[in-house]
Amino acid sequence: MQALLRPHLASMPAYEPVEPYDVLARRLGRTPESLVKLDANENPYGPLPQVREALARLQHVHRYPDPESRALRDALARTFHLPVEHFLVGAGADELLELILRVLIDPGDAVLIPTPTFGMYAFLARVYAARIIDVPRNPDFSLRLDALREAVRIHRPKVLFLAAPNNPDGSLPPREVREALLDLPLLVVMDEAYIEFVDEGGPLGDAASLLPLVPKRENLVVLRTFSKIAGLAGLRVGYGAFPQWLAQAIWKVKQPYNVSVAAQEAARVTLQHREDLIPVVERLRTERQRLYRALQEIPYLEPYPSQTNFVLARLKQGSARALKEDLARQHGILVRYFASPGLENCVRISVGRPQDTDRLLEALQQWEPHA
Numbered sequence: 001m002q003a004l005l006r007p008h009l010a011s012m013p014a015y016e017p018v019e020p021y022d023v024l025a026r027r028l029g030r031t032p033e034s035l036v037k038l039d040a041n042e043n044p045y046g047p048l049p050q051v052r053e054a055l056a057r058l059q060h061v062h063r064y065p066d067p068e069s070r071a072l073r074d075a076l077a078r079t080f081h082l083p084v085e086h087f088l089v090g091a092g093a094d095e096l097l098e099l100i101l102r103v104l105i106d107p108g109d110a111v112l113i114p115t116p117t118f119g120m121y122a123f124l125a126r127v128y129a130a131r132i133i134d135v136p137r138n139p140d141f142s143l144r145l146d147a148l149r150e151a152v153r154i155h156r157p158k159v160l161f162l163a164a165p166n167n168p169d170g171s172l173p174p175r176e177v178r179e180a181l182l183d184l185p186l187l188v189v190m191d192e193a194y195i196e197f198v199d200e201g202g203p204l205g206d207a208a209s210l211l212p213l214v215p216k217r218e219n220l221v222v223l224r225t226f227s228k229i230a231g232l233a234g235l236r237v238g239y240g241a242f243p244q245w246l247a248q249a250i251w252k253v254k255q256p257y258n259v260s261v262a263a264q265e266a267a268r269v270t271l272q273h274r275e276d277l278i279p280v281v282e283r284l285r286t287e288r289q290r291l292y293r294a295l296q297e298i299p300y301l302e303p304y305p306s307q308t309n310f311v312l313a314r315l316k317q318g319s320a321r322a323l324k325e326d327l328a329r330q331h332g333i334l335v336r337y338f339a340s341p342g343l344e345n346c347v348r349i350s351v352g353r354p355q356d357t358d359r360l361l362e363a364l365q366q367w368e369p370h371a
């Protein structure tokens with residue numbers, strides 16, 4: 001019966017998600033509370049108290065959610081001063097990424113991805129049997145604009161996925177570079193999942209965002225999420241500003257009840273109290289600085305400067321895989337490790353609370369890299 005499968009799926013690698021908290025805890029012989037979870041760029045402070053209260057009061061969970069997420073999209077329009085027609089919401093930014101491919105990609109169409117970057121782009125492109133045009137970044141993770149232009153000329157991709165700032169290194173291409181990409185003849189999906197953490201972005205990242213350009217450009221999508229700064233990763237809710245032609249196409253093909261009642265309400269209440277996120281952003285930016293500086297002092301690590309809520313570090317000695325495993329087994333500290341091109345021997349550490357950084361630093365100081 002396996003022959004019934006679409007052939008390209010047979011050889012496709014599965015996405016490797018982070019494992020659930022309780023499963024990892026059991027495997028490590030620890031309680032979930034004793035773990036220091038720095039592997040998925042989540043917000044250690046969780047949602048705002050007003051959101052927790054709204055969720056506790058939630059009515060109508062026996063009814064299907066609003067398929068148009070009207071209250072939430074109205075709140076987005078008010079928050080960002082754009083017409084509501086530009087906004088779509090999804091079960092995480094991930095769902096919006098997929099919806100974009102669903103309406104654009106026939107098998108064999110090209111998708112442009114400057115790598116290394118968020119693995120979801122290539123994963124979804126493979127699901128849709130797209131041709132992936134991978135343009136490696138410079139060693140410092142900056143974009144090679146000329147190489148991207150050349151790739152567009154040769155391969156005629158329909159869409160470019162750019163995480164801005166980028167996961168997993170945390171760099172943000174300068175605004176001129178991001179805007180220059182908009183002159184290319186393709187759809188630019190600017191994934192601003194971490195924009196709130198950008199230093200030059202003002203209190204909540206807005207000054208660094210390209211969101212205000214969406215109504216002026218036919219080829220720009222800006223994606224955002226409530227998973228990171230709003231602390232709602234478990235509820236799955238993201239949003240994006242889309243050009244009208246694309247939003248209309250996506251309305252036709254999206255699952256009607258894609259965002260749950262709880263997720264819509266939690267996201268709406270977050271926007272209502274958006275100012276209250278400012279101290280959370282400040283705390284995480286401060287802790288990022290502290291983490292980065294402390295990692296610079298660890299002799300076997302070379303951290304990269306970050307504009308996000310995580311820091312990537314390359315090991316100058318020892319193995320990143322061994323470090324990740326030792327941190328988990330001996331200390332209950334979870335980080336991500338990478339070995340893919342451009343990320344050889346790297347670990348990515350999410351910014352946690354000060355006490356999480358303390359525990360991590362103590363463990364890193366004890367660790368002995370073996371050649």
Ligand SMILES: Cc1ncc(COP(=O)(O)O)c(C=O)c1O
Pocket residue numbers: 040041091092093094095118163166167191193224225226227233236237238
């Ligand atoms: C660059 C980037 N975009 C999008 C996402 C996913 O966001 P969501 O949880 O809203 O699906 C992530 C999550 O790690 C990410 O790193």
